[in-house]
Amino acid sequence: MKHVFQHPPETPSPTGRKYWRTMGELNDTPEFRGWLEREFPSGIDEMETDALSRRSFLQLMGGSLALAGLGMSGCRRPEAFLVPFTKSAEWLIPGEHLLYATSMPRRGGAMPLLVTTTDGRPIKNEGNPLHPASNGGTDTFAQASILELYDPERSRTFLLDGQTSDAATFADWVTKLRAEATADGGASLAILTGESGSPTRERIRGMLQQQFPKMTWCVYEPLSNDNEREAMKAAFGSAAMKMVPKFAKADVIVSLDSDFLCVEESDLAAVRDFSSRRRVAAPTDSMNRLYAVENRFTVTGGMADHRLRCPASQVGAVALALAKAVADATISGPLTDLLSAVPATEINKLEKSLPWINEAAKDLVANRGKSLVMVGPNQPAWVHALGFAINGALGSYGPTLTAVAAPAPDGVSLASLAERMKSGAVKTLFVFGGNPSYNAPADLNWPELQKKVAAVARIGSYDDETSTGAKWHVPAAHYLEAWGDDRSSDGTYVAVQPMILPLHGGVSELEVLAGLAGREKIEGPALIQETFKTIAKNVSDDALAWNNFLRDGFLANSAAGEASATFNPAGAKSFVQTNFKSPPVPTADAMEFVMTPDYSVWDGRYTNNGWLQELADPVTKLTWDNAALMSKATATKLGLKWKEDDIRDGKGTGVTGDWIEVVVGDRKVKAAVLVDPGHVDHSVSLSLGYGREKVGRIGRDAGFNAYPLRTTATPYFVSNAKVSKVAGEAYIFSTTQHHYNMEGRALVRELPIGTYREHAGFDHEGRSFVQKFGMDSHIPPSVSIYKHPPMTGQHQWGMAIDLSTCTGCSACVIACQSENNIPIVGKHQVRRGRIMQWIRMDRYYSTMADKEDDEDPQVMMQPVTCHHCENAPCETVCPVNATVHNEEGLNVMAYNRCIGTRYCANNCPYKVRRFNYFDYNSRPLDQLYLGPLAKKGVAETVKLSKNPNVTVRMRGVMEKCTFCVQRIEEAKIGQLRVARDSNNTKVPTDSFKTACQQVCPSEAIVFGDIADPESKVTKLKKRDLNYTMLDYLNVQPRVSYLARVRNPNPKMPGAETVGMSTLKDSHGH
């Protein structure tokens, strides 16, 4: 029996714009009125107040049966209401999607977005394809930010000294504060905020500084590009710019601890451009070559053709050796001169790696003007300066690297703010966003420092560590709730417009700052409009320009111009000279401890986001936790034990790890260990952002806090760490790496470009070299004894996934989750293999079969989703026909028919079916096992986040990828509207995208009509790199893959193994 939602009672609204007052939403107050009471005069009281419970249903059933012979009425549905608006709302069609352009403010530049809203509630973020720096893609964080908007644990109340207060009291307090601050010129006032490109914020800051000239303005980001900026200032004389790599033009790229394929670290354009050079369509095509130097696998390292395992602290030494080799080869005077600034011994410090480095350098030099060296933001400033010098010697400035004007964050450092706070000079401190009590460098001892300030006003989304002890906690408005503006990574002026009124009465940073600057309460976009007028100058019609700005989401042609940047070798040299530090090469007794950004929670700001927490890390496949990562050799040496299939408590298989303690000086961190293949020895990586103390239910008891070891001097890695095993029961991790294992068949296929060129094309049977790998080479195709239904549809849907460009970033997983109302299941359910995500991002390590204990694997990523097999094995075993084929080749799921036998999941060769073991959508995750005794229902806000075009599934139902059937139907019906009384019913070629395809920043996923010869997917499927998984099963999947092509440098040590693993060891890894 279907359970009917209990909707909230109707409340009056002056505008008629309230989320539950929409058509199509069933306002379910099941008061069986009039007719029901007449027909069931007694014993029906219960039904007047309650929803149709099991008990009342049985009663009714009994009643209708008893009365059946008398011909009286049976039960009817509860009365429902349709509530139209009072005044018609512009643009809004009840139940239909409405798209608005906005952008998500991010540290490195806002991400342009198109937000899908339905009946006034935003439900899905997409990239803004009109924006020049976007290809319509987004990333995990942008996708998941929708969930944050609806997070029921987001702060809802103004708190004054911990007691509930309100906005008016806060406004009064600010007014009083203004008077005090005016008196002392703002000397006692300090503002701490995050990086932002918002011109309006900059404008208000100007106003504030004018009124309070002695005010302290501090910008702090735990993970920042400060090191690069510092080096830029020395090497180019200005930090008010940024270096923008042109990956589309680069043939050879060396990444020195740079994870530039992580969108948060660079931008969408970088990923798109890089991918454009990884695609191979024909043997004559060229591709770029990526060398990566890093201590642990990142998504960038996974994409690399050659990867050097190197301690994070020694990347500087690699840079020096690389510089030396480049200098020698190019006879670059400035670079040679710069190298004289450091001891010669440093240059040859990493003897063992020198052959690798020298070959990489040769490749760089051979491609002068088409090569690029990237230095990661976590590397010290002198390495950046060195990187600039190498790029200079390679002639990268201009062809592959341009300097673009970008205002540097202006303000004092966190350390100097801390200094002022310590001296007692700061009486009032505003903290916008961020969470310094949790993430400020440990040596500042921020929580104590904050106590020295008389009044701390915290404007934040969560009542967290920093709000503790603060005088004021003010709920912050989400970016989808407030007006704002920003600049995207290319400097384009973008709009941030609200999609919905603040759900919990939050206020934005701009509103509070403007209030502090003495502005009256601002309604609507007035503040932004003022800024807009100053930026959009030469426009004839202000109102029109503003409307266009909001419609497009950005101001056309407002990208930042190129900055005049001349590399100053002398500046760089003296900078390297003064800043050069040589951390010791880590050893077993003095390891290095590396603090890394986390793919799920970044620096801790996304900790309470369930989608991100349950998203498996692209590399470690760890969910709900972080872990101290180290190599197998290091773990063995430390006497650590780990198990990959611990079933100790009978509650699913967990990966377990022993505990270690990392001690540096008098600071220490305790964490459990996860062995990470490809990690360098004597190095421990622990990602930031976990182990929060004051956080909502989602982030609670998750992972280990790395911040205690983070100091102002050593923000990203610290040497001389004493690592030792500590006693304790092994910690159980939830990883997805064992889920849906496909048992070592040749599923992922890769080959070096040379091999591809040699074997390109098809054989006489029309099968490509790639298709015949592994088992598919010698097993004759089987014959289906079942006949599939006729595929007579006008469209035939299919998908092709290019493994050459898939970085494994997992944005598709979250996009799918957001689009298809997929629930999270919690850490303990993940361990039982019950994760619900429809796309599984498989990460394969590959090593050579003949090489035992290879600690230097390569990584392959493969997203796997329902293959919509034409001879679908799942369909033949379903006893109730709940999963059947449709005429367009979709393997469709009728949830209402499903009785939960799970035979289909058993019979699925790709293991892509997901079963609702519990009511994940309507019961709290910690009460799943209470069954019907558990609390029923979820927060109202969570209901708002659902896509109304997709059924929310209940317990006992099987589900899986539908190829976004709601989007397919929407497109088809949209075409019917166009066709009307014509026969033009064919959906235009490639006119819509699935959620996973739309989000993919590297455009690896292509979906479309394979019956249409013009569609992109048809063309991809005709390529000789195209293969289907488990071809020998003859299930005829509609999803195919393009084998990954790697581009090894033949002269490189170990080059013969690159991309060869599937060829030599065709039965998998």
Add this chain to the structure above:
Amino acid sequence: MANIFPKWTNQLPIQILVAGGVLFVSVIAGMTYYFTPKYTRVGYQPVQPVPFSHSIHVNQLGLDCRYCHSQVENAAHSNLPTTQTCMNCHSQIKQNSPRLATVRESWKTGQPISWVRIHQAPDYVYFNHSAHVNRGVSCVSCHGQINNMAVVWHHEPQSMDWCLTCHRAPENHLRPVNQVTNLNWKPEDEPPGKDGKPRTQREIGEQLKVAWNVNPPVTCAGCHR
């Protein structure tokens, strides 16, 4: 020791079997009849907050359906008119009618009118109005002669079986697109065939089905997502 079971219990198994059989048959029979939308839905005619008469507005005044249900051709849902739409006319006509008090109240207070819902597809059914009315399926096919109803009632069962009957043979309901909102349309109104005889619904439907490439989905994903 006396027998545990007295003699009359010999008949008991048969009696239980017979009674069980009767019960089983009546349960099945009852369910097939009473648990179908044909029984539970058709004829449902709730009292609406405003005594709005389709009959007056359509038959007497000649309003097109789309004046009020303005988005029916563009959206999945056929929207109900906003209070503003009512007031377009009723700010001048029947300004003081007590029957319109609720509408005026709504306009004054901004509090929307809660119409009682009659036609309701289950949550897992994604019916789309625009896909039908743009392609020659008239309102009357699913809602009956609303134009003659003073108070709207549920006219058709709208069960899955009922949907599929039409999806399998759309020719029985297709009509020229410009006649979709003409609820009084008859096949005879169309120009006669080549033989001079008036064409039947089936003939017209067959012709339109081919000409417009009408191919309604009959598999799950057409309606269930």
